[in-house]
Amino acid sequence: MSVVERLGENRVGKKQQTVGVLNLQQMGGQVSIPDGVHVVVVGGGFGGIAAAQQLKSQGIDFTLIDMRDAFHHNVAALRASLQPGFVQRTFIPYAETFGHSFVQGRVEQVDTHRQLVILQGGKEIYYSHLILCTGSDGPFPGRFNIEASYETAIQAYQDLITQFQAADSVLVVGGGATGVEMAAEIKTEYPDKKVVLIHSRIALADTELLPSVRQQAKQVLLEKGVELLLGQKVCNLSELQLNVTQKNTVVKTDKGETLTTDLIICCTGLKINSAAYASSLSDSMADSGALKVSNHLQVEGFSNIYAVGDCADIKEPKLAYYASLHAAVAVTNIINSLSGKGLTSYSTGYVSMLLAMGRDDGVGQFNGFRLPRWLVAFGKSRDLLLWKSWKEMQQKQP
Numbered sequence: 170m171s172v173v174e175r176l177g178e179n180r181v182g183k184k185q186q187t188v189g190v191l192n193l194q195q196m197g198g199q200v201s202i203p204d205g206v207h208v209v210v211v212g213g214g215f216g217g218i219a220a221a222q223q224l225k226s227q228g229i230d231f232t233l234i235d236m237r238d239a240f241h242h243n244v245a246a247l248r249a250s251l252q253p254g255f256v257q258r259t260f261i262p263y264a265e266t267f268g269h270s271f272v273q274g275r276v277e278q279v280d281t282h283r284q285l286v287i288l289q290g291g292k293e294i295y296y297s298h299l300i301l302c303t304g305s306d307g308p309f310p311g312r313f314n315i316e317a318s319y320e321t322a323i324q325a326y327q328d329l330i331t332q333f334q335a336a337d338s339v340l341v342v343g344g345g346a347t348g349v350e351m352a353a354e355i356k357t358e359y360p361d362k363k364v365v366l367i368h369s370r371i372a373l374a375d376t377e378l379l380p381s382v383r384q385q386a387k388q389v390l391l392e393k394g395v396e397l398l399l400g401q402k403v404c405n406l407s408e409l410q411l412n413v414t415q416k417n418t419v420v421k422t423d424k425g426e427t428l429t430t431d432l433i434i435c436c437t438g439l440k441i442n443s444a445a446y447a448s449s450l451s452d453s454m455a456d457s458g459a460l461k462v463s464n465h466l467q468v469e470g471f472s473n474i475y476a477v478g479d480c481a482d483i484k485e486p487k488l489a490y491y492a493s494l495h496a497a498v499a500v501t502n503i504i505n506s507l508s509g510k511g512l513t514s515y516s517t518g519y520v521s522m523l524l525a526m527g528r529d530d531g532v533g534q535f536n537g538f539r540l541p542r543w544l545v546a547f548g549k550s551r552d553l554l555l556w557k558s559w560k561e562m563q564q565k566q567p
């Protein structure tokens with residue numbers, strides 16, 4: 170696979186971890202599954218749709234549950250909040266792909282004794298095997314984890330586009346990967362608006378990135394005209410209204426600086442979505458709320474419950490690409506356990522990471538080597554890998 174093809178996979182790619190995928194592919198066709206097997210997948214993010222798609226292709230009875238009616242390609246969510254007409258490409262309806270195997274609802278409880286997931290409203294669904302893919306949450310627009318219809322979700326992003334249009338200046342709070350991408354997207358869409366990025370540390374973006382890549386991210390932002398306030402925090406954030414244009418809002422920093430801005434976008438804070446199993450699986454939870462897993466991705470203490478994606482406590486960055494790799498391992502291990510075969514292991518490896526800096530630029534590294542900006546822009550930033558999810562969901566992109 171060429172570097173460009175690998176770039177087409179994600180913000181992150183790495184060279185190992187193909188064991189689970191290969192096992193599934195090597196099986197070829199469908200496997201013979203005993204009666205009574207019913208796999209429940211909770212959460213239809215990147216991990217959940219990968220797991221559901223693999224169960225479907227193997228002919229295994231399953232139910233996919235999500236609180237929304239459409240998969241959210243949140244990797245492209247920032248652009249959807251800026252570019253008119255883009256948001257429709259970032260939500261992909263589940264029912265068209267999974268039919269009656271998809272159930273919309275919020276899982277409120279997991280009863281591990283009776284092997285049931287219990288939805289808001291009391292509906293109970295039996296599982297022989299459970300794959301938990303409840304992911305993580307963060308502020309809008311990077312995330313949209315609320316019970317909402319496709320139409321409501323689309324409207325929320327369209328409303329934010331209007332707020333951006335009305336603002337002359339924007340403050341982006343948080344200079345991790347999401348904040349860096351957000352600031353670059355805004356300046357690319359609106360070169361004449363004043364954009365300030367405030368970050369509590371001096372270096373931008375993820376700590377897993379090479380220092381030279383982090384430096385390059387800073388350089389791209391400066392070239393685009395983003396103003397940087399580094400080593401400072403907003404100290405009155407809780408008093409400020411986010412995502413709504415209010416001319417000349419006063420913002421104070423912990424270093425005593427005061428600035429005015431029209432619109433504030435928050436890009437900080439990642440929280441694991443573990444409410445659905447907070448009581449029943451509390452003994453298997455790390456302090457972060459993520460589920461402790463074995464190298465077979467089984468939740469500690471259970472052989473028929475797997476955790477996949479951001480909600481699995483694995484020492485690696487929280488990324489969509491990893492979520493789909495975890496899903497392949499979990500589905501392979503369900504099949505292997507049913508057929509008496511040995512289980513596949515998941516292991517972490519080299520981190521590669523790509524940041525889209527607007528549709529025309531990008532920075533990143535691949536297997537420890539810094540990549541040219543044009544290559545990241547070509548492989549990731551142009552389309553933000555939307556094509557991949559539409560293909561996986563076997564639907565035509567609008």
Ligand SMILES: Cc1cc2nc3c(=O)[nH]c(=O)nc-3n(C[C@H](O)[C@H](O)[C@H](O)COP(=O)(O)OP(=O)(O)OC[C@H]3O[C@@H](n4cnc5c(N)ncnc54)[C@H](O)[C@@H]3O)c2cc1C
Nearest residue numbers: 180212214215216236276303304305478479487488489490
């Ligand atoms: C702005 C942004 C850009 C990103 N860019 C990249 C990138 O370029 N490349 C990359 O690899 N990663 C990227 N990431 C990270 C990536 O989005 C996450 O790692 C990925 O979404 C994790 O997938 P997941 O399946 O674990 O969970 P999620 O995608 O968080 O999905 C979880 C799903 O579970 C559902 N859910 C949660 N709780 C319940 C419940 N109780 N009942 C029912 N449903 C529930 C939610 O509705 C949601 O659909 C980015 C993240 C952000 C915020």
